[in-house]
Amino acid sequence: MRGELKEPMGPIFTDAERLLAAAGDGPLVAVGDVVTYHLERAGVAPDVAVVDGLTKREEVEDRVAEGVARLGGESREVRVENPAGAVSGELARELKAAIADPEPTVLVVSGEEDLATLPAIVAAPLGASVVYGQPDEGMVLADVTDEAKAEVRDLLSRMDGDSDALFEILDAA
Template identity: 80%
Template sequence: MRGELKEPMGPIFTDAERLLAAAGDGPLVAVGDVVTYHLERAGVAPDVAVVDGLTEREAVDDDVAAGVARLGESAREVHVENPAATVTREMVEALREAIADPDPTVVVVEGEEDLVTLPAIVAAPLGASVVYGQPSEGMVLADVTADAKERMRDLLSRMDGDADALFEILDAT
């Protein structure tokens, strides 16, 4: 499934302002420290930011860490464990609750947030936007549509683990 996961789930942007102009009117979910930093620098606090202090498995630089920290000053902060190449129950529950919360939330992951985009698209309401980083290319804007939700459900159902339990948590919104 690595090949399927490497394909961008939407257009790639290198400019946060252009990305924001193309985003829908619904909630904005940012997955990744660098994406969150660029949105924060463009003057927009995502409704949900999922960060792990890493970019391409290396610690983020001080500017990115400071930008994420600024966002955290005005948002609720939740800490979860989520190992690499995994989507834990704790992660999905925190994601679902953060999306449902009308106030901004930063989900700080101990481990990695590398697969969180998939359940984020499933959990977010139609019309929302999920933004994540495409290594060495830019930021991907994934519009949350019925088709996108179905594609993410298909990918998640083919992964190892208990897909039924995952969907039960995600559908509890």
């Protein structure tokens, strides 16, 4: 499934201001330290940021870590465990709660946040925007639509693990 996951789920932007102008009116979810940093630099605090201190499996640069830390100082911070190449129940629960919370939230992942885009699209309301990094290309803007949710559900259902339990968490009111 690596090939499917490498295909961007929306347009790629290299400029945060242009991305923000194209984003929907719903909640803004940022997945990744570098994406979160660029949004923060553009003066926007995402409603939810999911970070792990890494980019391309290496520690982020100090300026990125400092930008994320500035954002964290203005938001509720929640720490979660999530192993590489997986979506833990804990990540799914906290992501769902963070999206529903009117207070901005930074989810700090111990492990890896690379797949957090998928449950974010399922959990977010229609009209939301999920932004994630496309390595060496820019930031992908994934609009949360019925079609996007269906595509992501299909991807998740074909992954190893208990997708029914994951959907139960993400669909809970």
